[in-house]
Amino acid sequence: MKAVEVAPGVHWIGALDPGMRDFDIILKTANGTTYNAYCVRGSSGVAVIDTVKESHAGEFFRRLEQVAGYDEITTIVLNHLEPDHTGALPELMRRAPNARLFISFKAQTMLKGLLKSEALAYTPVDTGDSVSLGDRTLRFLHTPFLHWPDTQCTWLEEDRILFSGDVFGCHFCDARLFNDRVGDFRFSFEYYYRHIMRPFREHVLAALDLIEPLAPALIAPAHGPVLRDAPSAYPRRYRQLASPQLANEAERDKTLLIFYISAYGNTARMAEAVRDGAESVDGVRVSLFDLQGGEVTPFVDLVEEADGLAFGSPTINGDAVKPIWDLLSSLAVIKVGDKLGASFGSYGWSGEAVAMIEDRLRGLKLRVPVSGIKVKLIPTDAELALCRDYGRELALHLTGRAARKVISMEELLSAAPATNPAITAKAVPTATP
Amino acid sequence: MPKANVTFEDIGVTVTVPAGTRLIEISEKVGAGITYGCREGECGTCMMKIVSGMENMSERSVLEDQVLKEIMAGRQNRLACQAQVLGGEVVVRPG
Ligand code: FES
Ligand SMILES: [Fe+2]
Ligand SMILES: [Fe+2]
Numbered sequence: 061m062k063a064v065e066v067a068p069g070v071h072w073i074g075a076l077d078p079g080m081r082d083f084d085i086i087l088k089t090a091n092g093t094t095y096n097a098y099c100v101r102g103s104s105g106v107a108v109i110d111t112v113k114e115s116h117a118g119e120f121f122r123r124l125e126q127v128a129g130y131d132e133i134t135t136i137v138l139n140h141l142e143p144d145h146t147g148a149l150p151e152l153m154r155r156a157p158n159a160r161l162f163i164s165f166k167a168q169t170m171l172k173g174l175l176k177s178e179a180l181a182y183t184p185v186d187t188g189d190s191v192s193l194g195d196r197t198l199r200f201l202h203t204p205f206l207h208w209p210d211t212q213c214t215w216l217e218e219d220r221i222l223f224s225g226d227v228f229g230c231h232f233c234d235a236r237l238f239n240d241r242v243g244d245f246r247f248s249f250e251y252y253y254r255h256i257m258r259p260f261r262e263h264v265l266a267a268l269d270l271i272e273p274l275a276p277a278l279i280a281p282a283h284g285p286v287l288r289d290a291p292s293a294y295p296r297r298y299r300q301l302a303s304p305q306l307a308n309e310a311e312r313d314k315t316l317l318i319f320y321i322s323a324y325g326n327t328a329r330m331a332e333a334v335r336d337g338a339e340s341v342d343g344v345r346v347s348l349f350d351l352q353g354g355e356v357t358p359f360v361d362l363v364e365e366a367d368g369l370a371f372g373s374p375t376i377n378g379d380a381v382k383p384i385w386d387l388l389s390s391l392a393v394i395k396v397g398d399k400l401g402a403s404f405g406s407y408g409w410s411g412e413a414v415a416m417i418e419d420r421l422r423g424l425k426l427r428v429p430v431s432g433i434k435v436k437l438i439p440t441d442a443e444l445a446l447c448r449d450y451g452r453e454l455a456l457h458l459t460g461r462a463a464r465k466v467i468s469m470e471e472l473l474s475a476a477p478a479t480n481p482a483i484t485a486k487a488v489p490t491a492t493p
Numbered sequence: 494m495p496k497a498n499v500t501f502e503d504i505g506v507t508v509t510v511p512a513g514t515r516l517i518e519i520s521e522k523v524g525a526g527i528t529y530g531c532r533e534g535e536c537g538t539c540m541m542k543i544v545s546g547m548e549n550m551s552e553r554s555v556l557e558d559q560v561l562k563e564i565m566a567g568r569q570n571r572l573a574c575q576a577q578v579l580g581g582e583v584v585v586r587p588g
Contacts, residue, residue, distance in 0.1 A: 166565065169563045169564070169565075397526065397587075398526070418524070422524065422526070422527075422528070423528060424528075425526050425527070425528050425587070426526055427503045427504050427524065427525060427526035427587070428504075428524040428526075429503075429504035429505065429506070429524055430524075431524070457504070457505070462505050463505075464505045464506070464507065465505065465506045465507065466498075466506075466507045466508075466509070467506065467507070467508055467509070468508070468509045468510075469508060469509060469510045469511060469514065469519070472508055472519065472522045472523060473522065
């Protein structure tokens, strides 16, 4: 197959991988993917932008050889160091002895680890830096965390072409290559955003602030179709996806979501008491959801916008119940790191669920300032009052009005794992659960 | 025994600790929003920010210094699994 001209003197020299089904384990693709690399010819130099996965290096070199000689290559740019784009780099550097390598300044520490080769000379670049090919100029845009710390975009100024790396890419394989000729790839574009870019949405918005004013005439991503027809639609769609759909009606309030699941109604009663306590604090909007009445995906959308999350679960067979873990394991696709987390629940003879959920919340980088409450079997009125206090304290933390606490190391150690001793209320069961 | 006060800004808790305590020993128990990886000063996951009181912290070891440089941490950043509190008042937050 031939190199494909995407603009005069600019060629696609990537590789097709139609057999790929699982990408990086977590991503599915129903028709494969492409590793897009590009070659730009200027009056005094030739640039190669990105390479391909190592297994597809042969295809990449054959296309490159159709449009440039190795000794003509003056510039190699890597927008992103993941192996699907750097697999052919060591060999390319060997074949193109005159080339200088340009990577984002954030990529420096990764270069060695990824390529397992010691002394590769390179030039680190940041937004505003550029490299000249004579009559053409490549300018760099630092767009970190889309989706790695090192990611950048490269802007071919005279032709207004954006080589965007993984941004605006998708796993979709179609040899017709251009967005106006390939099959319907819109779902792949959205899927890629949701699974790869979504956890970094502030970074997405910051990158769009750099990209949109450029009004690219063509966007050349590192996977999937080359976006030449209505290219501005794609940054616009990213902006929509990175913004909440409906404005939060209670914009000035902090939001607390309480998710619970209850086998015999005990954890449900605790959840209601936690809600009542939280609602007694001004400036907090509390919502209560039974996980048995909802699916994970819409809850993930809600969580993305929330300030605090509380999970109520009974302990069954020494564990929290599956719907709780299902929701918690789905939170990896959004940013939860600055939220408040909490956990509570009723139990029969051992109450591990509460601490297990708290550990998981801390693992997701939530702060867990108030230690959870567990109640044996049916909550008494006194225990429900504790749950209300607990909800109230969560709300005070959310609104930044919690009393500052001073404790000693001894108190801390005896109260592991969090500041308040886990309040284990002993109740005399009035019925079996 | 000399004491130090470590305040976790994100959760509003101050802990009085014996001098020489590593941040991780406290942060882990107190429920601050910090995550840990290797716990041996190699991965950089446990990076946190010293809001004030850096003068009351131990010097960076060669290992800690190297990891912090590699992840391009700022001068206010330390690794919770490495840095020790030596005395006085220290205020920390995640990141
Ligand atoms: S946990 Fe790896 S450096 Fe501290
Ligand atoms: Fe990537
Ligand atoms: Fe990629």
